Structures are given as C-alpha cells and as structure tokens.
Amino acid sequence: MPPRLQQLRQLERLAGRPGAFQFARHVQQSTKKHASVAPHASFPGAPAASKKSGLARMPTSSVLRSYLITSMSSSPPLLAACFAVLRRMLDSRSALMNVERNPVLNWLLKTTFYAQFCAGSTRKEVQTSTSAAKTDMGYDGIILEFALEVLDGEGGPETADSATTAAEIETWRTGMLESVWMAAPGDFIGLKWSGLGKYALQLLKEKRDPTPLMERAITEACEAAAAKKVLLLPGAEEEVSNAGIEKWTRSMQERYNRNGPGNAIMYTTYQCYLKSAHAKLAKDLAAAQEGGYTLGVKLVRGAYLNSEPRHLIWDTVEETHKNYDALAACLLKRQYGPGLQPLEGASSDKFPQIDLVLATHNHDSVRKAQAIRNEQAARGEERVKLAYAQLQGMADEISCELVQVAEQAADKALDAPRVFKCMTWGTTAECLNFLLRRAAENKDAAARTVDTRKAMAKELWRRTRGLVGLA
Structure with a gap:
C-alpha cells in the first residue's frame, strides 16, 4: 500500500468508524452496565453534515494540539x-525544573497545555487571545478568570487584621480590576x-459577612464591572462554603441587578x-x-464530586x-x-425575571435547550x-457548531445562540496550578x-x- 494511502487509512481509523470510539463515562456511577458516549445528533438548526x-474555523495547529x-x-x-x-515541576525548587525560570521548559508548556487552556499572562497576550476568540472563531464573548488559588488547609489560621489577610485581599482586588480592564462590555x-x-x-x-477591607475590595471590583457593563460569575465551590458564597452573592445581586431583565451584573452558580x-x-x-431584581443564574453540573459528602450528590450521572435538563427547561420557559x-408560600403563577448562563460540555443538554429556544422563536415569544x-x-465542537447555528439563524427564523469561552489568565505557573487543582477536584472529567x-x-x-483531493 502506498505511504500516503497508509496515512489516510490510519487517519480514517482515528476519525472513528462505527463503534470505534466507545469509552465509559465515570463522572458518576451509571445505572447502565455499560455507559458509553453515544453518537449525537446535531443541534436543531445546525447545518447538514455534508456542509x-x-x-x-479553527487553525490546523489548534485542531492537532486539541x-x-x-x-x-x-x-x-x-x-x-x-x-x-x-506537579513535580510546579513543586520543585530547582531552577532547572522551575517553569518560570527555565526558558525551555516554559516554552514547552506555553505551546502545549498553556496554549490549549489559558489566555495569556500579560494584557497584550490576553487581548490577542480574546480578540482571536471573537474575531476568528466568532464567539460572542469571553469569560475571563484570573488564575488565583486559595486552598483550605494551606498555611496557619489568619485573622481579619493580619498582614497576610491584607495581602491576599489586595491580590484579589488587583486581579479583578485587571480582568475588568481587559474585558469588553458584555463579557463575563x-x-x-x-x-x-x-x-x-x-x-x-461560618456564613459570616466579609470584613470591611474585603467589602471595599468587592465593591470596587463590582462598581468597575457595572460601569463597564462587564458581568460577574462567582463560581460555586465545595458545599461546606457554598452557603456563605450564596449569601455574599445574593447581597451583590440585590445591589447590582435592578436594571431589568437582560442587564444582570452578578450571577449565582448552581451545581446540579x-x-x-x-x-x-x-x-x-x-x-x-x-426583592424586585433580576436573578442571574449560571447552571453547571458540578466539579467537586470527589470531595463532597456522597449523600449530597445524585447517585448516578443519569440523575x-x-x-440539569429539568432545571434548564424551567428557567428557559420561566x-x-x-x-x-x-x-413554599410563593406563588407558582409568578416567575421572576432571570438572565441565564448554561455552562455545559454536554451536547445533549445544549440540543434540548436549543430546541426550546427555537420553538419559542417560532412562536414569537419573548426569551430570557x-x-x-x-x-x-x-x-470546541459544541462551541463551533453553536456559532454556525447562530450564523444561519436569521435565514431560518431560529434562535441565534450566544456562545462564550471561559479563558483563564495568569503566569505559566499560576495557570498550570489552577488547572491541576481543577483536575484534582474532578478527576473523572477527563472522560468527557x-x-x-x-x-x-x-x-x-x-x-x-481535502489536501489529496478527496473532500
């Protein structure tokens, strides 16, 4: 067999013949004996497979790296x-193994994992990345997140007036303000x-209020975001601290979400x-x-499966x-x-105004949501x-297909989805540490x-x- 044909046959096998890619999902235990990733249909309104x-729209280098x-x-x-x-590189004290001090190691990581998952470490790098996401890829906006990690159990207990506490607050404040500066109106x-x-x-x-110094930092960040019309997405964390997170977030929603639907500044994350x-x-x-304000809702499946008390979580991934899909449907339909x-005691006839972010890598959930949106568009209904x-x-296959649907929506009288990419910024060491922590929290996410x-x-x-004229 000629070498070129051998290469084509190998790529054909990689591309996935029927049944060639059957891998188990292990995000949660499945009730089925063999839970596999089933082939999925395109989103409602998506272009035909032959198109x-x-x-x-992705550069070949990005496709290959992915x-x-x-x-x-x-x-x-x-x-x-x-x-x-x-992890050994990040924890090593050796200059040879230090990603910030070894230029060869830094280059290697920056061109692989860092380039894949992170936006940059300087304003210029971040703005280049975010501009490409919007201009070249067609995304409606970005979710910019500073790679800041504060971990439970690291270091001794702090007090409200300690120098360490003040320094940590200042790091958060400057990172948030820098993020707002780099974001564009409408970004998160x-x-x-x-x-x-x-x-x-x-x-x-302990469900206690922030200190005055924290309150000033939070207010400064929120005021800067509101003035620029940049939206804020506080992430949910482990359930032991979520009640406090929800309390702090709710107070900011009451303050900043009073300009009517479509104008919420602060969101709350719900882990399904x-x-x-x-x-x-x-x-x-x-x-x-x-309270008469718009509720900003970010719906996720959750990322702390391995650290939460098991009785708090649904028994199977199907549940x-x-x-997720039931909550999304209720929110979309209001x-x-x-x-x-x-x-209990609230009226079932009155549903408050909401702004919604569906943060998901699940094709089926996106497909169901778009079907609802298209039905609403066809009936001329007001949509959240x-x-x-x-x-x-x-x-990226989901994000790009949604962009494609949006580009064709006007011609088909369909809903035009808005697509955002979450991009982390910071130094190589900061971002890799951030990504490793996220992976440690949800080891089974790799299956997705x-x-x-x-x-x-x-x-x-x-x-x-296409290169050999067979497309």
Whole structure:
C-alpha cells in the first residue's frame, strides 16, 4: 500500500468508524452496565453534515494540539503520569525544573497545555487571545478568570487584621480590576469569593459577612464591572462554603441587578449534581421576586464530586443529567414544573425575571435547550437572555457548531445562540496550578474529552482528504 494511502487509512481509523470510539463515562456511577458516549445528533438548526464543518474555523495547529491533548487526557494512565510530571515541576525548587525560570521548559508548556487552556499572562497576550476568540472563531464573548488559588488547609489560621489577610485581599482586588480592564462590555469575569484569602474562606464556611477591607475590595471590583457593563460569575465551590458564597452573592445581586431583565451584573452558580440544587434555586427565585431584581443564574453540573459528602450528590450521572435538563427547561420557559417547584408560600403563577448562563460540555443538554429556544422563536415569544459557556480548549465542537447555528439563524427564523469561552489568565505557573487543582477536584472529567477527541480526529481526517483531493 502506498505511504500516503497508509496515512489516510490510519487517519480514517482515528476519525472513528462505527463503534470505534466507545469509552465509559465515570463522572458518576451509571445505572447502565455499560455507559458509553453515544453518537449525537446535531443541534436543531445546525447545518447538514455534508456542509462545512463547524471546526473548519479553527487553525490546523489548534485542531492537532486539541487532538493530542484530548487523546492523552482520555487515557487515565497517561493523564495520571502527565499530572505527576507537571506537579513535580510546579513543586520543585530547582531552577532547572522551575517553569518560570527555565526558558525551555516554559516554552514547552506555553505551546502545549498553556496554549490549549489559558489566555495569556500579560494584557497584550490576553487581548490577542480574546480578540482571536471573537474575531476568528466568532464567539460572542469571553469569560475571563484570573488564575488565583486559595486552598483550605494551606498555611496557619489568619485573622481579619493580619498582614497576610491584607495581602491576599489586595491580590484579589488587583486581579479583578485587571480582568475588568481587559474585558469588553458584555463579557463575563469569573471570580472566586475564597480568592480573597484564607480568612475569607473561614468566613464563608461560618456564613459570616466579609470584613470591611474585603467589602471595599468587592465593591470596587463590582462598581468597575457595572460601569463597564462587564458581568460577574462567582463560581460555586465545595458545599461546606457554598452557603456563605450564596449569601455574599445574593447581597451583590440585590445591589447590582435592578436594571431589568437582560442587564444582570452578578450571577449565582448552581451545581446540579447536588440534590439541593432545585431548593436553592427556588429560594433565590422567591427572593428575587420579592426583592424586585433580576436573578442571574449560571447552571453547571458540578466539579467537586470527589470531595463532597456522597449523600449530597445524585447517585448516578443519569440523575444529574435529568436534574440539569429539568432545571434548564424551567428557567428557559420561566415557569415552574416537575424539576422546579416554587418555594413554599410563593406563588407558582409568578416567575421572576432571570438572565441565564448554561455552562455545559454536554451536547445533549445544549440540543434540548436549543430546541426550546427555537420553538419559542417560532412562536414569537419573548426569551430570557441566554449565554452558552464552555472552557477554552474543551468542547470546541459544541462551541463551533453553536456559532454556525447562530450564523444561519436569521435565514431560518431560529434562535441565534450566544456562545462564550471561559479563558483563564495568569503566569505559566499560576495557570498550570489552577488547572491541576481543577483536575484534582474532578478527576473523572477527563472522560468527557472523548467527544472532543473524536471530533478533532474527524476534522483532521476531513482536512487530510481535502489536501489529496478527496473532500
């Protein structure tokens, strides 16, 4: 067989013949004996498969890098080995192994993992990355997040007036203001309340208010964001501190979300793998209705599966999927239903104004949401302000197909989805530490990269066929 034909046959195998890519999901235990990633249909309104691929807008170098990294991350042994090496680099005191002091090592990491998942370490790098995301890829905006980590159990207990507490607050304040400066109106800023420091984390766990110094930093960041019309997405964390997080976030929603639907500045994140997610959402909906403000909602599945008390989480991944999709449907339709009941004593006839972010890498959930949106568009109904969000370097096949749907929506009288990419910024060491912490919190998330690996392999195969005139 000629070498070129051999290469084509190899890429064809990589691209995925029927049944070639069957990998188990392990995000949560499945009730099925063999839970695999099933082939999925396109989104409602998506172009036919014979037309141009949504991934065609990605540079070949990015497609190839995504394929290689997702191939590694979908193999547990390779992923574990890679994380071990990266952790050793980040923890080493040797100049040779220091990613910030060794230029060769820095270049290697910057052109692989860092380039895949992070936006840059300087204003120029970040703005170049965000501009490419919007101009070249067609995304409506970005979610910019400073790679700041404050971990429970590291260091001794702090006090409100300690020098360490003040320094941690200042780091958070300057990082937030820099993020707002780099973001454009309509973009989001991701934030962690625990990023204000170890003492802030202690306050959150105890459901206590922020200190005056923290309050000033929070107000300054929120005022800067509101003045620029940049939106704020506080992330949910482990359940032990979520009650405090929700308390701090709710007070900011009451202050900054009073300009009507479509203009919410502050959002709250709800983790749908928690059995309590619907009750939390019902409580906040009732508070928003009574308080007369728009509730900003970010819906996620959750990222602390390995550290949460098991009784708080749904038993199977199917139950989590069902919970996510049921809550999303109620929010999109602005009506209570089987998945979301009003708070006891609250009216089921009145649903408060909401702005919604569906942050998910699940193709089926996005497809269901778009079907609802298209039905509403066809009937001429008013729709909630909605943004889809995926992480940079992950689920690009979903993001790109949504962009493609948006480009064709006007001609088909369909809903035009708004697509955002979450991009982390900071030094190489800061960002890799951030990513490693996220991976440690949700080790089984690697299984979700299988769909992306398959999509990148098929895109490489499509481009290879084009080069030899077989497209």
